[in-house]
Amino acid sequence: MAAEVRIIGLHGLPDIKPGADLVAVILEAAQGQGVTLTDDDVLVVTQKIVSKAEDRLVDLRMVTPSAFARQVAKAQEKDPRVLEVVLRETRRVVKMDQRTLIAETHHGFVCAHAGVDESNVAGEDTVALLPVDADASARRLREGIRVKTGVELAVIIADTFGRPWREGLVNVAIGVAGIEPLKDYRGLPDTEGRVLKVTTLAIADELASAAELVMGKLDKVPVAVIKGYAYTRGAGSATQLVRRPEKDLFR
């Protein structure tokens, strides 16, 4: 295990518009800060700028809420057009009450309001959706960086999700490329020689959470470079982080 892990926030990125070349923007920011990317680095990118670059923005003025969306919005004191967008992004409503709607998205992620985001997007009448396939987004970023620099690093697309039982949101991985998101210790002996039973760590989520420490919510630090973590290379997919329904007591 490495003695030291460093997390470097990339700042000074411009506002990301639909169609923006994220690879160019990220490489420029890294260069501007004197950060040299290597194969051993993990690049963590917030979902927000990926969704913006991929034009996953919805103009609410074009949205006609259904009767159900209007009803839920009234109960939750929210914009019925936003609820309509949330329902369109929802494969299954996991739970709902007067405050929130927990959705299973079409990707299989379980999160509040299907990941539909009203903050930090351009204009009052715009919301951002999750990328259609954040693994593919991560792969495109990884490939773009490889083509321009020859560097083959790991890429994680991250978003802040709530969770049951515990207060507060934490950053988790919704897309990965070039890294195995889970680290399996099962079958290995512990420090006392006893075999570990159920220890699979969600490394990609821990890397996403670590990256959040330099990102914050209000600052324009949408990208972090993690150096010194000996990640396991692999094709990897964030779908590995989605607990299979038959293994999930809470679905």
Place this chain on the structure above:
Amino acid sequence: MAAEVRIIGLHGLPDIKPGADLVAVILEAAQGQGVTLTDDDVLVVTQKIVSKAEDRLVDLRMVTPSAFARQVAKAQEKDPRVLEVVLRETRRVVKMDQRTLIAETHHGFVCAHAGVDESNVAGEDTVALLPVDADASARRLREGIRVKTGVELAVIIADTFGRPWREGLVNVAIGVAGIEPLKDYRGLPDTEGRVLKVTTLAIADELASAAELVMGKLDKVPVAVIKGYAYTRGAGSATQLVRRPEKDLFR
């Protein structure tokens, strides 16, 4: 937000026995590695060595399983004595099936098997319990370090917990001292000037997850020093990270 956060694992700690002076052991390891502790640092300590030092070990040979413990153990193919200990640590069974028992502990934490740990503890017939009050454990460590060095840093006691919906365990905070575990962005304007609605980040959990990156499971790195994260000082308590039942759709 800081441009760079560093996570340094402390290695070379001796095996921790009941009654061990953790403050001395940690300071010695830090000094041996040339790590200078400051008021701005966050010290993350794994629950395991805290539980050992506080003699939260149970000799299973002294445990007589109840009828219910025997029944659950049979269904789950586990040691009935371990199940008995799990049930004693349990305030409420949240869910159970043929594989696992999700417990609300006496602290209010929700986790598999009430945090009772069979790995990395001395001997086949020994299990480790969570600290009685990990906030108090964190405060004692913080105060001990202050007395010996004059440094007033933040302390987090961390353990790996599973969670619904997502695969794999992540490190979370079960005790804190000197740090506000939640960071509240509600009411602040986002980058577009829109007011953020529901954004409270579980900073202490993210710090615990970040620390896990240098700790691993098999290596003897039970302590990490996090430098460069501008944490919010405060009395703080890990109970702030326990979602109140009336706010939790899943309890």
